[in-house]
Amino acid sequence: MPESFVWTILVVVAILFLGWFALGTQRNVRKGDVVLRWLKGGLPLVGDKSTMRWLGSSVLELKIAKAKSPFRTAETLAVFEPRDVVLLWLLERARGRRDTLIFRAQLQSAPAFELDAFDPRGWMTQHLESGAKKNHWKRLTLDGTSPLMAYFSGDAAAAAGKPLIELAGRAGGKLVRLSVRKSLPNLEVHWLLPDAEKYPARDLFLKLRQIGEDALKP
Numbered sequence: 647m648p649e650s651f652v653w654t655i656l657v658v659v660a661i662l663f664l665g666w667f668a669l670g671t672q673r674n675v676r677k678g679d680v681v682l683r684w685l686k687g688g689l690p691l692v693g694d695k696s697t698m699r700w701l702g703s704s705v706l707e708l709k710i711a712k713a714k715s716p717f718r719t720a721e722t723l724a725v726f727e728p729r730d731v732v733l734l735w736l737l738e739r740a741r742g743r744r745d746t747l748i749f750r751a752q753l754q755s756a757p758a759f760e761l762d763a764f765d766p767r768g769w770m771t772q773h774l775e776s777g778a779k780k781n782h783w784k785r786l787t788l789d790g791t792s793p794l795m796a797y798f799s800g801d802a803a804a805a806a807g808k809p810l811i812e813l814a815g816r817a818g819g820k821l822v823r824l825s826v827r828k829s830l831p832n833l834e835v836h837w838l839l840p841d842a843e844k845y846p847a848r849d850l851f852l853k854l855r856q857i858g859e860d861a862l863k864p
């Protein structure tokens with residue numbers, strides 16, 4: 647094979663790779679701009695001041711150091727598919743990765759119980775069932791049509807678990823995980839990224855505040 651032909655192939659591959667990287671990065675940045683504008687309609691319910699930064703080209707992070715009750719601190723992450731690296735994107739998409747919204751918070755005090763409800767097929771939740779069983783948590787029976795599994799520790803969770811899961815499920819995006827912990831973060835919720843045109847961010851954060859308040863009830 648002529649050397650010039652080899653170099654031509656390498657140049658074409660490099661151009662395609664760089665072109666994909668640029669387009670993928672641009673796509674995520676544009677989606678991040680949309681999400682940021684959407685979040686501004688609800689974040690003030692959690693805190694007045696937030697700091698924003700990009701972690702690479704796939705994660706948009708907003709942190710609130712002084713949050714409103716029932717929270718002490720909070721962070722919201724928009725985790726996008728890694729569209730800038732084609733092989734990684736294809737691999738992660740095959741594992742079920744999709745654009746995801748994550749909310750984590752420290753509550754005003756530690757909850758009296760622990761709960762983990764999750765979709766066992768989620769790309770970030772596939773290990774949670776084995777962890778719950780290892781810790782000897784009890785299984786919480788959910789509606790037979792629910793794709794979620796739930797485990798808990800503490801008597802209060804037996805009554806509080808289902809209403810919390812149902813509340814999180816009505817927040818907008820498809821619920822992937824709801825975690826209540828005595829350790830930090832006390833509250834963590836994952837959804838597939840909600841449709842900004844259909845679901846106001848205010849409704850989502852109102853439900854998050856209610857989840858936080860209900861998790862602290864005795």
